[in-house]
Structures are given as C-alpha cells and as structure tokens.
Amino acid sequence: MVIMAIIVSVLAGVSVVFGRIFNSKMAEKMGLFQGALINYIAGLLVSILLTLVMREYLVFSHEQFMGIPLWAYFGGILGIGIVVLSSYLTHKVSAFYLTLLIFLGQLATGVLIDYFVSGEIPFGKSVGGVLVIAGFLYNLKIDNEENQSEELKNAA
Amino acid sequence: MNKLSSGFVGGLIAIMILFNGTLSNAIGNYQSTVIVHLVGLIGIIMILIVGKSKIRFFKSVPLYAYSAGVIGVLPILFNNISFAVLGVSITLALGLLGQSLTSLVVDHYGLFNMTVVKFNKRKLVGLTIIIIGILIMTIY
Numbered sequence: 704m705v706i707m708a709i710i711v712s713v714l715a716g717v718s719v720v721f722g723r724i725f726n727s728k729m730a731e732k733m734g735l736f737q738g739a740l741i742n743y744i745a746g747l748l749v750s751i752l753l754t755l756v757m758r759e760y761l762v763f764s765h766e767q768f769m770g771i772p773l774w775a776y777f778g779g780i781l782g783i784g785i786v787v788l789s790s791y792l793t794h795k796v797s798a799f800y801l802t803l804l805i806f807l808g809q810l811a812t813g814v815l816i817d818y819f820v821s822g823e824i825p826f827g828k829s830v831g832g833v834l835v836i837a838g839f840l841y842n843l844k845i846d847n848e849e850n851q852s853e854e855l856k857n858a859a
Numbered sequence: 860m861n862k863l864s865s866g867f868v869g870g871l872i873a874i875m876i877l878f879n880g881t882l883s884n885a886i887g888n889y890q891s892t893v894i895v896h897l898v899g900l901i902g903i904i905m906i907l908i909v910g911k912s913k914i915r916f917f918k919s920v921p922l923y924a925y926s927a928g929v930i931g932v933l934p935i936l937f938n939n940i941s942f943a944v945l946g947v948s949i950t951l952a953l954g955l956l957g958q959s960l961t962s963l964v965v966d967h968y969g970l971f972n973m974t975v976v977k978f979n980k981r982k983l984v985g986l987t988i989i990i991i992g993i994l995i996m997t998i999y
Contacts, residue, residue: 708944709953715937716957718930724971725927732920736912738927740903745928747896753936754889767886775885778878779899781871783906788868795861797976798962803989804862806955808869809876810996816877827996834992842985849979 720798726786727793739786743779803839807832888939892932952997959989 729738792801810832817825883891907914934954941950969975 704944708941708950711937712941712945712950712953713957713960715934715941715950716954716959717961718933718937719954720958720961720965722927722930722933724965724973725924725930728924728971729920729927732924733915734912736903736906736910737914740900740907740914741925742928742931743896743900743903745925746931747893747900747928749929749932750889750892750896753932754887754893757889771882771885775878775881776894776898778875778882779895779897780902781875781878782895782899783902785868785871785875788864788871792861792865792868794974796865798965798973799959799976800862801865802955802958802962804865805869805872806958808866808871809873810869811866812870812873816873827998831992831994831996834995835989836992838985838988838990838992840985841988842982845979845981845985 720802723789723793723801724798727790730787730790731794735787735790738790739783742786743783803835807836807839810835888935892935948997952993955993 726738726742729741732738733741789801789805796804810828814825814828814832817823817828879891879895882894885891886894906912938950938954941953945953963978964970965973966976967978
C-alpha cells in the first residue's frame with residue numbers, strides 16, 4: 704500500500720508536467736484561451752465521472768454550502784490564469800526551470816499565507832526554501848557560463 | 860521577466876489550493892473539482908465571448924494534447940489516494956520529485972517537440988542542494 708502510494712505520488716508529479724506541455728500544444732495551435740476551453744471541458748467531464756465512480760453522487764445539499772466563504776468558489780477562475788500563463792511560459796522557459804520557479808512561487812506564497820493565518824513563519828519551509836533557491840541559483844550560473852562560452856565560440 | 864512570471868504562476872497556484880481546499884473540505888474532494896471546473900468553464904466562455912474569439916479546431920493539434928484536461932484532474936485523484944497513506948508533506952515532496960525528473964527528461968531529449976536542453980553534470984551539485992532543501996521542508 705505504501706509502495707503504491709509512493710508510485711502514485713510521483714505519477715501525480717509526472718502528470719502535472721505532461722498536462723502543462725499538452726495545454727501549451729493546444730494553445731500554440733488554437734490560441735491560449737481556446738486551448739484552456741478544451742482543457743476545462745475535458746476536466747469537467749472527468750471530474751463528473753470521478754465523482755460518480757468515487758460515490759460522492761453529485762448531490763449537493765443546501766447544508767453543505769452553508770458557511771462556505773464566497774472566495775472559495777473562485778479557484779476555477781484562478782485556474783484559467785494558471786493554465787493560460789503556464790501555456791505561454793512553457794515555450795519560453797525550460798521545463799525544469801518552469802517546474803522549479805513555479806514551486807518557489809508557490810512556496811513563498813504558502814509561507815506568507817501560513818504567516819497571515821497563524822502569525823508564525825514556518826521554520827522548516829523557510830530554511831528548505833532558501834536551500835532550494837541556492838541550488839537553483841547555482842545551476843542558473845552554470846547555464847549562464849555555458850551560454851557565454853558558446854557565444855565566445857560563435858564569435859571566434 | 861519570464862522567470863518572474865513563472866514564480867507568479869506558483870503564487871496563483873498556492874492561492875488556488877487554499878480556495879479549492881476550502882471548498883473540498885466542505886463538499887468533498889471530487890464534487891469540489893466539479894464545481895472548480897464548472898466555474899472555470901463559465902469564466903473561460905465569458906472571456907471568449909467578450910474577446911469575440913473564434914474557436915477553430917485544427918487538425919495539426921496532436922491528438923494527445925486534447926487529453927490535457929483529463930491529465931489535469933489526475934493529480935487530484937493521485938494525491939487523494941496518497942494523502943491517506945503517506946500524509947500531505949511526503950506526498951507533495953514526492954510529487955515535486957516526479958515533476959523535476961519528468962522535466963529533466965523532457966528537456967534533455969526535447970520530448971513533445973520541446974527545445975532540447977542537455978543535462979550538464981555540473982548541475983548535479985545544485986540539484987543535490989535542491990533535494991536537501993525539499994527534504995528539510997518535508998521533515999519539519
């Protein structure tokens with residue numbers, strides 16, 4: 704069970720990257736927002752299917768919706784921005800750097816949200832985050848050196 | 860600028876997770892994804908109408924690309940399975956591992972017609988520091 708959970712977690716990451724690339728393929732050919740439209744239609748159908756398979760039944764009772772703050776409904780709208788922007792960026796930034804930069808942005812915002820909610824800055828997340836940034840900057844430096852040496856070669 | 864925008868996407872994702880998580884706690888994991896996609900679909904249709912955009916289906920779109928929306932729902936299912944067994948942090952760390960490895964392979968071989976970015980062995984140093992950072996985040 705644990706091994707299966709590990710495999711499935713890694714696969715979740717694999718599907719995030721594939722989904723991003725496939726969205727950008729659609730966007731490239733039919734436009735950023737048209738691509739997102741197909742993305743949402745397919746996503747809606749699969750969500751309905753999953754709900755039925757997982758026996759959550761799609762019965763929305765009135766009580767369930769009591770006390771849900773209005774802002775909680777706007778995740779789908781934010782999702783449009785995410786799909787459109789990352790479709791655009793997929794061809795501008797290498798897949799690995801895009802993964803890393805998105806993660807860093809997510810981490811920084813997550814730490815901020817934690818801070819506003821609990822008034823504390825999570826220690827592990829902050830220290831770990833600084834290390835991730837350090838490793839990222841180091842590799843970025845190697846990239847720049849590579850580019851420069853290529854330019855020198857081209858110039859000579 | 861592109862790098863900054865990439866970080867901004869991450870920020871949007873963090874806020875979206877907060878929104879969707881709140882909804883999911885109230886009405887269930889899968890029912891909430893239905894609402895999230897429904898709201899998103901209505902939003903995108905409105906954007907297309909306001910922008911007077913035409914929808915064209917080109918044959919040149921590779922067939923597999925249409926599955927992006929299907930694939931987009933998979934992480935929700937996969938994470939739900941794993942959260943129960945491994946807990947939230949380890950699941951997310953493993954997911955990030957999966958994303959990183961997949962991206963490196965895609966870059967190195969230029970899969971799906973992406974620009975080839977060969978893996979430089981010197982980058983292993985940076986990669987190790989990144990992995991240590993993620994481990995610290997997961998353990999604390």
